[in-house]
Amino acid sequence: MMIGFLIFKNHQATNEANAQIPSKYNPKTQTVIKTNRQDLANSITISGSVDAEEKAELKFQTNGQLSWVGVKVGDNVKKYQSIASLNKEILKKQLEIDFNNYKSTASTFYDTTDQYKDSVVTTELRRILDRSQNTLNNSVVNYELGDLAIKYSNLISPISGVVVAVDQPNSGVNITSANNIVSIINPQSIYFRSKIDQEDVNKIKIGIPAILKIDTYSNEFIDSKVTNIAFTPIVGESSTVYQVKFELNPSDKNTNLKYRIGMDGDAKIILSEVKNVVTLPLEAIYTDNEIHYVLVKTDDNKIIKKEIKTGIESDTDVEIIEGLNDNESVIIKK
Numbered sequence: 001m002m003i004g005f006l007i008f009k010n011h012q013a014t015n016e017a018n019a020q021i022p023s024k025y026n027p028k029t030q031t032v033i034k035t036n037r038q039d040l041a042n043s044i045t046i047s048g049s050v051d052a053e054e055k056a057e058l059k060f061q062t063n064g065q066l067s068w069v070g071v072k073v074g075d076n077v078k079k080y081q082s083i084a085s086l087n088k089e090i091l092k093k094q095l096e097i098d099f100n101n102y103k104s105t106a107s108t109f110y111d112t113t114d115q116y117k118d119s120v121v122t123t124e125l126r127r128i129l130d131r132s133q134n135t136l137n138n139s140v141v142n143y144e145l146g147d148l149a150i151k152y153s154n155l156i157s158p159i160s161g162v163v164v165a166v167d168q169p170n171s172g173v174n175i176t177s178a179n180n181i182v183s184i185i186n187p188q189s190i191y192f193r194s195k196i197d198q199e200d201v202n203k204i205k206i207g208i209p210a211i212l213k214i215d216t217y218s219n220e221f222i223d224s225k226v227t228n229i230a231f232t233p234i235v236g237e238s239s240t241v242y243q244v245k246f247e248l249n250p251s252d253k254n255t256n257l258k259y260r261i262g263m264d265g266d267a268k269i270i271l272s273e274v275k276n277v278v279t280l281p282l283e284a285i286y287t288d289n290e291i292h293y294v295l296v297k298t299d300d301n302k303i304i305k306k307e308i309k310t311g312i313e314s315d316t317d318v319e320i321i322e323g324l325n326d327n328e329s330v331i332i333k334k
Helices: 088-115 123-151
Strands: 005-007 030-034 036-052 055-058 064-069 082-086 154-156 161-166 182-185 190-197 209-214 222-229 241-247 264-281 286-288 291-297 303-313 317-322 329-333
Touching: 036 241, 036 303, 036 317, 064 088, 082 088, 088 123, 190 222, 190 264, 264 303
Parallel strands: none
Antiparallel strands: 005 036, 030 329, 036 190, 036 264, 055 182, 064 082, 082 154, 161 182, 190 241, 209 222, 209 264, 222 241, 264 317, 286 291, 291 303, 291 329, 303 317
């Protein structure tokens, strides 16, 4: 999925004053707007999708014949629940062979040590005894591996969740340790992930508030916050971007599967916010040699230039810190 970036920059410099300021208000070419008080937020909006922290691709650690698969796609499973198993009869027979080999090797080892127990330990004798000891040790290891193979013949889920794939549903199939058997995702571990450009990654920090909107539920806005910012960039991207994770924690813990993996949406990160301040649309602000000003209409329809100081801005409006009061008449072009 391609992730887009929508970043709100400072737009004031785009309204440069290159023309002479008119002396009188002309309703045919100009419009009067009033300064307005409102809450204002400077934000970055980035696209992303729903994902889950807890995922498990289950496979056996040993080769064998698949004897049982106890789940199907859509089933709910609990942590440590048995999912599938291998045929244990072959493994048990192999364990008997390993045990018999161990007994034979142990008998040979004791014969060797008895044979040389009264001999002077020379370098050659030490090598003979070491080889005998190593052979015995290897037989013990082989038996332990066979015992582990029986224990590992049961496939256990490490997480609670929903079965999303069963790659090998049929018993009697010979499989290897490379074969995936079952895939499980915990829907209660969902979060929202996105990508942020390197130019903006240092503007945010963990814990900063955000508002999520999932495309499937376009009328819902979810209060969230940044929970993780990657230290290394995402591999394979055409530009340097970093993964950002957002909290997505519905009250019902997503037990009804309302939010599903891959659902697209947007995250609006609130960089700064002010309450009940005087604001104007961005197109009302002019700039001349880095000095911001507006055109104000007087009661006798004259136009005067007023220098202002601005604060934070959103995608449409800007905070007026100094220079204007409430309900002043400001002129913009039609």
